[in-house]
Amino acid sequence: MQPDANLAEAHVDSAGTVTLSGYPMPSVQARLQATGLHAAYGDIRVLHGLDFVVAKGGITALLGANGAGKTTTLRAVCNMVRTQGEIRLDDVRIDGKLTEDIVRLGVAHVPDGRGTFLELTVEENLRLGAYTRHDKDVAGDTDRMFGYFPKLKERFRQQAGTLSGGEQQMLAIARALLLRPKLLLLDEPSFGLAPLIVKEIFAIMQRINAEEGVSILLVEQNASLALQISDRAYLLETGRIVFSGPSAEIRRDESIRRSYLGY
Ligand SMILES: Nc1ncnc2c1ncn2[C@@H]1O[C@H](COP(=O)(O)OP(=O)(O)OP(=O)(O)O)[C@@H](O)[C@H]1O
Ligand SMILES: [Mg+2]
Numbered sequence: 001m002q003p004d005a006n007l008a009e010a011h012v013d014s015a016g017t018v019t020l021s022g023y024p025m026p027s028v029q030a031r032l033q034a035t036g037l038h039a040a041y042g043d044i045r046v047l048h049g050l051d052f053v054v055a056k057g058g059i060t061a062l063l064g065a066n067g068a069g070k071t072t073t074l075r076a077v078c079n080m081v082r083t084q085g086e087i088r089l090d091d092v093r094i095d096g097k098l099t100e101d102i103v104r105l106g107v108a109h110v111p112d113g114r115g116t117f118l119e120l121t122v123e124e125n126l127r128l129g130a131y132t133r134h135d136k137d138v139a140g141d142t143d144r145m146f147g148y149f150p151k152l153k154e155r156f157r158q159q160a161g162t163l164s165g166g167e168q169q170m171l172a173i174a175r176a177l178l179l180r181p182k183l184l185l186l187d188e189p190s191f192g193l194a195p196l197i198v199k200e201i202f203a204i205m206q207r208i209n210a211e212e213g214v215s216i217l218l219v220e221q222n223a224s225l226a227l228q229i230s231d232r233a234y235l236l237e238t239g240r241i242v243f244s245g246p247s248a249e250i251r252r253d254e255s256i257r258r259s260y261l262g263y
Contacts, residue, residue, distance in 0.1 A: 028053065028055045028058075029055060029056040030053045030054065030055060030056065030088070030090075031054050031055060031056045031057075031058070031089065031090065031182060031183055031215040032053065032054040032077070032087070032088070032089055032183055032215065032217065033052075033053050033054075033086075033087070033088045034050055034051060034052050034053075034073075034076075034077070034085065034086070034087050034088075035051055035085060035086040035087075035088075036049050036050075036051065036084070036085040036086065037049065037050040037051070037052075037073070037076055037083060037084075037085035037086075037087065038083060038084040038085050039069075039072050039073070039075070039076040039081045039082065039083045039084075039239075040081070040082050041072075041081060041082070045239070046069050046072045046081075046239050047069050047072055047073060047076060047083075047239045048239045048240050049085070049240070050073065050085075050234075050236075050239075050240070050241055051241065052234050052241065052244070053232075054183065054215050054216070054217050055215065055231065055232070056215060057209070057213055057215055058209075058215055058216075058230075058231045058232065059205075059206075059209055059215070059216040059218055059229055059230040059231055060215075060216070060217050060218065060230055060231070060232050060233070060234070061218045061219075061220055061223075061226035061227060061229075061230035061232070061233040061234070061247065062217060062218065062219045062220070062233075062234050062236060063220060063221070063223045063226060063233055063234065063235045063236065063261065064221070064235060064236035064237060065221065065237070066221070067238070068236040068237055068238060068239070069236050069238070069239040070187070070188075070219040070236055071111075071112055071187055071219065072239075073219070073236070074109060074111070074185045074187055074217070074219060077094075077102075077107065077109075077185060077217070078099050078102050078103075078107060078109050078185070079094070079095065079096065079097060079098065079099050079102060080099055083095055083096075089102075089105055089106065089107060089182065089183065090182070092105060094107070103132065103179065104132060105182075106179075106180075106181050106182035106183060107181060107182070107183045107185065108176035108177065108179045108181035108183070108184050108185065109176070109185040109187075110172045110173055110176045110184070110185065110186050110187060110189065111187050112187040112188050112191065114168055114169060114171075114172040115172060116160045116168050116171055116172050116175070117160060118159070118160050118161030119159065119160075119161060120159070120160055121156070121157050121158060121159055121160065122152055122155050122156050122157070122158055122160055122163070122171055123156050123157060125160050125171055125175050126142055126145070126152075126171070126174060126175055126178060128175065129174070129175030129176060129177075129178035129179060130142075130178040130179070132179060133178075133179070133180070138178065141177075141178055141180070142178065145174040145177060145178065148174070148204050148207065148208060149170040149171075149173075149174055149204065151167055151170065152167065152170055152171055152174060155167065164197075165192055165193050165197075166193050166194070166197035166200070166201065169189050169193065169197075169201055170201065170204075173186070173189070173201075173204075173205070173208075177208065177212065177214070181214055182214065182215065183214065183215045183216070183217065184214050184215070184216045184217070185216075185217050185219075186205070186216060186217070186218045186219060187219045188219055188220060188221060189201055189202075189205070189218070189220075190202075190220060190221075190222045190225060191221075198222070198225065199225075202225060202228070202229050205218075205229060206229050218230060223235075223257075223261040223262075223263065224261075224263055226247075227247045227250055227251050227261075228247075228251070230247045231246065231247055231248075232244070232245065232246050232247055233245065233246075233247045233250055235260055235261070242260070243256075243260045
């Protein structure tokens, strides 16, 4: 993609990546930082050297069309695909670690398709979410999740497969949060859901981000919504970041939205 000539405040580097002025902010404390991240499935290279940051306590949106590499980026963070490059969670290198160790270090992943066990009840799914924990606060945390997602409480003993799509997404998020993660990776939580339910879930995500202090890397095709709840955003095209900037600036700038996000 050719950068738009009208983007006076944007900086374009030699790789064609457009960065808005003042971004990335040097003072930002990174919860997650990926540097030169490559990923491949066998011989098929999918990510070609991504640099991105999720701020401590922040919400970063990773936008892009079908096949851009969004899901692969989340898999790369969890080492579920072959990677090269550096990934840091706080000050700890997590690239190359076993997925289960990355989870233990505080990364919870809600994959596309949600990863819910449909034959199990809501209660059983939630208990699985806390399986790595040995403390006694699980019941208290489960109650707190019911505060965010009261519908799950009503359906505690119901089979997950009989929940609505929105309720299943809520269950997947609640289950991930029972790991008490530092970082939540969300893969297209809006997928297949009605706009009202998506709004509800996104509002809850914002509350959880603020109240639980969990940082979020949000993968979305729905750029308009994702920009409303994120503090920064990156746009992926065929495995490269072609645009990044503070979400508020991107939202305000019609030419950027039109050029890069098509709305
Ligand atoms: N298991 C796999 N083996 C080989 N290639 C794969 C595999 N999974 C994904 N790919 C390829 O990697 C590229 C990126 O896929 P990815 O699923 O990361 O995209 P995405 O941005 O999440 O797309 P979508 O919006 O459709 O979910 C695509 O070209 C896809 O065909
Ligand atoms: Mg995907």
